[in-house]
Amino acid sequence: MTNFLTAGLGLKPQHYDAALACSSAGLWFEVHPENYMVDGGPRLAWLEAIRGKHPISLHGVALSLAADAEPDPAHLKRLTELARRVEPALISEHLAWSTWRGAYHPDLLPFPRTTEALARIAGNVCRTQDALQRRIAIENPSHYLKLYGHEWSETEFLRELARRTGCGLLLDVNNVYVSACNMSYSAEDYIDAFPGEAVMEIHLAGHAPDPKLGDALMVDSHDAPVAPAVWALYERLIRRIGARPTLIERDDNLPAFDVLLAERDRAAAVLRGPLAEAA
Numbered sequence: 001m002t003n004f005l006t007a008g009l010g011l012k013p014q015h016y017d018a019a020l021a022c023s024s025a026g027l028w029f030e031v032h033p034e035n036y037m038v039d040g041g042p043r044l045a046w047l048e049a050i051r052g053k054h055p056i057s058l059h060g061v062a063l064s065l066a067a068d069a070e071p072d073p074a075h076l077k078r079l080t081e082l083a084r085r086v087e088p089a090l091i092s093e094h095l096a097w098s099t100w101r102g103a104y105h106p107d108l109l110p111f112p113r114t115t116e117a118l119a120r121i122a123g124n125v126c127r128t129q130d131a132l133q134r135r136i137a138i139e140n141p142s143h144y145l146k147l148y149g150h151e152w153s154e155t156e157f158l159r160e161l162a163r164r165t166g167c168g169l170l171l172d173v174n175n176v177y178v179s180a181c182n183m184s185y186s187a188e189d190y191i192d193a194f195p196g197e198a199v200m201e202i203h204l205a206g207h208a209p210d211p212k213l214g215d216a217l218m219v220d221s222h223d224a225p226v227a228p229a230v231w232a233l234y235e236r237l238i239r240r241i242g243a244r245p246t247l248i249e250r251d252d253n254l255p256a257f258d259v260l261l262a263e264r265d266r267a268a269a270v271l272r273g274p275l276a277e278a279a
Contacts, residue, residue, distance in 0.1 A: 005055055005089055005245035007267035009260050012250075016046045018257035020053060026268060028089060030057040030247050036086075037078040047086060057090040057201070057247070058083060059170075062104060065124040065138070066111045067097035076131050083132055090201055090245065092137040092170045093128070095121070095158070108141060112149035113157045118164075125165040137200040138162075139170040142220040143179040159195040168200030173234050174220060174249075177227070178207050181218045191233050196241030204234055204267060205249035223252035226263060235270055243271040 006026030011019055019029060029050060036047050047056070060079065063071045083091060096108035111117055129136055138161060140154060152160070158169055171194055180187035206224030210217035226234075226248065234246075246267045250260055 005057075006243075006271050007246045007248070007264045008055075008057065009264050010247065010249050010251065011047075011050065011056075012254060013043070013046075014254055015257045015260075016050070019050055020046075022054075022257075022261065024261065024265070024268075027264070028055040028057060028245070030059050030090075030249075033058040033060055033079055033082050034062050037075075037082050051086050055089040056086050057092070057245075058086075058088045060091070060093040061108065062098060063093050063124075063128060064097045064099040064104075065093055065128070066095060066109075066117065066121050067099050067124075068120065069099070070127060071124055072099070076128065080131050083134075090137060091132060091134065092139055092201060094139045094141060095161075096141050110141060110143065110147050112147060113152045113154065114149060115151055118152065118157060118160060122161055122164045125161065125167050129165065129167065135166060135168055135200075137168040137170040139172050139203070140175055140194075141179075142172075142175040143183050144217065144219075146183065153193075155190065155193040155195065159198070162195060162198040167198075169195065169198040170201045170203060171199050171237065172203040172205070173237065174203065174205040174207055174226070174230050177230050177233060178218045178220045181215075187229075187233055188236065191237050192240070194237075196237075199241060199244050202234070202237070202244050202246040203249050204230060204246060204263075221252065222249050231266075234267070238270055246271060 005028045008028035008030055011029035011031050036044055038044055094108050097111060098105050098108055162169055176190050177187050204226045205222045206226055207218050208221040208224055209215050210219055248263045
């Protein structure tokens with residue numbers, strides 16, 4: 001596995017003390033770098049303290065790699081400075097766009113998977129990797145509505161992006177399940193077709209029905225435990241590709257740290273169990 005990582009947790013300020021005290025083998029923590037791209041202060045001091053005990057991963061949400069523009073140079077510079085400061089085990093971003101004419105939108109937005117888009121995104125990934133002087137991982141998105149104009153399937157688009165740029169991939173299994181429900185395709189087929197050789201990291205998270213539409217629209221809410229169907233997809237994936245660093249994402253309705261740690265321990269057991277050994 002990448003840098004000896006096993007299973008990790010998203011790091012939240014409410015859990016700083018518990019995270020610092022925890023000594024579980026192979027545990028690592030992931031943060032959104034945008035919350036730490038500062039020159040100093042208590043939040044950065046906590047991150048550096050936890051980095052002293054556990055590996056850290058940076059999971060970006062604002063590079064807007066699928067935008068019709070290059071990444072914001074100032075943002076990329078701050079990200080590079082943070083990466084040099086904390087020396088993360090992994091850095092990742094999303095296959096999405098979130099900026100337009102200098103304005104940031106609070107969402108990860110979709111795009112038609114065209115050959116033109118592939119070239120543009122590959123260029124932005126290369127610019128990012130050149131600035132960071134390291135490989136990054138790109139995450140598959142969640143889908144909520146049908147978008148027309150695709151020339152590539154998502155798995156083949158990601159495979160070709162990895163081939164052209166040398167980047168890795170972050171496979172979010174919950175995103176696969178949510179998208180499959182919303183777009184009416186097989187989550188199992190997607191998992192089986194995903195380019196496993198490029199997977200650097202896996203995410204697991206909870207989802208919820210839309211408050212108004214119910215089960216007709218699943219939302220990647222990150223506010224609930226990992227669902228049984230997502231655990232089953234994860235085990236199917238590990239059986240095929242072997243153990244990879246795996247993160248439990250929880251961003252809302254946060255339970256106690258030990259509850260999250262129990263989910264993390266379940267993922268760690270899958271990684272070290274017969275499913276992983278059989279791959």
